[in-house]
Amino acid sequence: MISRRALEMLTAALTGTFGVAVCVSSLELGIAWGAAGVSAGTLPFCTGTIVTAGSLFNLVSGARMAPGETAIDADNARRLAGLFLPAATYIAAIPLLGMYVSSVLYVFGVLHLQHRASLLRGLVTATAVLLALYFLFEITFRVYMPRGWLGNALGF
Secondary structure, rough: OHHHHHHHHHHHHHHHHHHHHHHHHHHHHHHHHHOEEEOOOHHHHHHHHHHHHHHHHHHHHOOOOOOOOOOOOOOHHHHHHHHHHHHHHHHHHHHHHHHHHHHHHHHHHHHHHHHHHHHHHHHHHHHHHHHHHHHHHHOOOOOOOOOOOHHHHHHO
C-alpha cells in the first residue's frame, strides 16, 4: 500500500519542515553573540540546523531506495488509524472542550470503546486521570491548562 521509499521520504520531509520551523523561530530570538553572551536562539537554531541536515540526508537516502518494498499494508494502516485518529480528535477537542474534559473523553474512549474495558473501569480510570492532571498542573505547578470554549462558556 505505502512503499518504504515513500514513507522514508515523507518522514524526512516532515522532520525537515520541523527543523526549518525551529531555525526560523530561533532567528526572532537572535542567534548572535551579544554583550551578555550567546543569544537565546542560538541553541535552538543549532538544533534545528542538525535536524534539517539529518532530514536532508534521509530524504536523499530515501530517494535512492528501490521503490518496490512495502512498509505499510492495509492491516497496518488500520492499526495506525486506530492510534492516530483518537489522538488527533483529542488534540482537536482541546480548544473546544478544554484539556481536562478532552482528556477524560480520550482515556474513556480508548479504554472502553477501543480496548473493550468495562464501563466501570473506563470511568474510574478516566476520573483518576482527570484528578491526577488537575492536581499536577493546577495545584502542584500552578500551570493553568486550556479550559476551551466550554470552560469559558461555563465561567471557568
